[in-house]
Amino acid sequence: MEQDQVSMTVEGYDGEEAIMEDAAGSETDEHFARFTGMVNIGEESREYEGLKKAFLAGMKEHARDTQVIAIYKNSLSTLPMKARFATFKAFKDVISHKNGGQGNANIMCAWYGGSKEEITQIVSHGFGRYNGQSHGVGIYLSPTNFLLDGLEASRADENGMRHILLCKVIMGKMEVIPAGSKQRYPSSEEFDSGVDNLEAPRRLVVWSTFMNSHTLPTHILSFRAPSSTTLLMNRIGEIRNLGFVSVTALHLTMVKFLGPAKGALISRTYDDFVKRRVTVVQLLQTVRQIAGDDQLLLEIFKSSMDKRVARSSRRTCTAQAAAELRRR
Template identity: 30%
Template sequence: MNTGRAHRPQDKRRYPPPSGINHRLHTATARESCANRGIPTSVGLYRGTSEMAVPESGVLQGFPHDKVLRVEEGCDEFISIKHRFYMSIGSLAQYCPLVALQRLRCTADQMIARTEAFKHQSKLLSEKYDGEPNIQDGLYGSSKVGIIQIINHGFDVSALPEDGGYFGIGLYITPEQVAINSVMSSTVDVDGLRHVLLCRVILGRMEEVIRGSGQSQSSSKQYDSGVDNQQFPTRYIIWYPHANTRILPQYVLSVKVDFRSRGLQKQPRTQPITPWMPFRALLSELDKFLPKPTMCRVWRYHCQFLERKITRQELVFHLRQITGDKILIAALRSFQIKKFGAEIAAFLKGKKKK
């Protein structure tokens, strides 16, 4: 199912990299950017799972060097985004590795203008709803040329959605929880990569849009955006007049999708010693005890586990080395207390109904 409107660029020209670009300069800039954000660059290179015709440093071919910056795989920024992406696609991570990450440059003139417009819209909706503009993360998939057009010129709001506008005539953004939908709706480029934008999206108050309604704007002033399902959203609908002011692209994720290897890379999975404590819950608890750089080390090994590069036993071994048993025990106890409290609350709620 196509969950986003594929971009229809009017300009079919190719976008060669500017002449005279020194890729070493871009690598140094990336390191400096990570350092400025407090992110260590000496943690080692974390290579992707696919052998690609992709340079180890510098912006991917075709992307504007003055508007995007390659984030190095050894950088904690890369690991943080990669882990978020893998957590959203779950067991599909071994078939959809993130092989490159590029950040839109905050210093580019157009990016500065977009950011200011985004802040202005956020302020307006904050005043409208007493400080809660409802800003979420979302993804937008398109072709490589379409992504480059968006970076250079913004979202195209002149064409009808290619899926027929089943949920209104607007721009469809995929919630981060169902990121795989955006990846699969994007177009494969000549290198076998699919490219998606990770964006911040101002949603405000959402209204559920009826399939096939042909809606092109909010039904009343009390709503600011649309959604296909309030309880289990798979599409955020941003109406065209607000597409370039309420959507702020931040990263380009380049993913290699290969389901042909399904079953070939599987490793025997042993039963966990503590089945009542899933890794997702454990990592959530550890995040409360550990500083961000240490959590990035944990996420690095968890990414390798999700890619089936290491076994569960190896992951547990690395966790114990990084956190120490005291922290692990504290996280386990915290989870137990929360679980016990939830069970008691459910019991009392059921008792009241009787």
């Protein structure tokens, strides 16, 4: 099979490594005995340093408390891996041609967090399920500058380590998918993938029908970092900064975004909070579990805040109009 080079560009890492070339470093260690085809990159290599730098940059304020343990590279040493690479390359060429020529496949690097077991299955067999539905139903990956969004799905293994996949993603021509959409396919032949925002996307949405043709896992990073609880508390801090949101406004917005069933669950949870049966941390943890997506949760709170501000503005305008009539 031709050893075609696909460039790797990650913030903080400008090297162009051939995916098909032999990866530098030792054979897979005992922690990844089941990660068939992955090899350990030596810490002295430029590739290791570039990826580590990019990863820690994405960790932002958590970087100093994060330790990169190892970085593993997809060496494409098995027949299924070679087949998936060939499929990825073929679709890259198809999308590029469809969109007007070479370079228009719009390949991006993105992170995918998960448990050790899930990442094992993805590397060995490919993606088997969608992991998001806040902006359409598909595989959600996080751009390099929003690493923390994808990190929350990672889980510590039996050794206390967490793992995250770095993938190449064929995005092609992207379309904006509104929050709450149940879209599962491109809206037309014009588009190839979805995002939540064209200018600064936090979610790269690969439709489930393309999940193993438009994504190519290239590296696994193993690390130790603050727990998901710590990361959640940061999200809670963001939500608290939005101010108070009434139960009624939040419930109505939840129903709009999530549907009546989940909206009713949210309402019951807030009733427990009002009756002091749960704490604010327990409340937001439950809401997060029901919503299934932290950024969607923030959008729901913001939407509720917007409604409150709009109602306040209407009341102010009405009062001003009444005062003007009295003056007349």
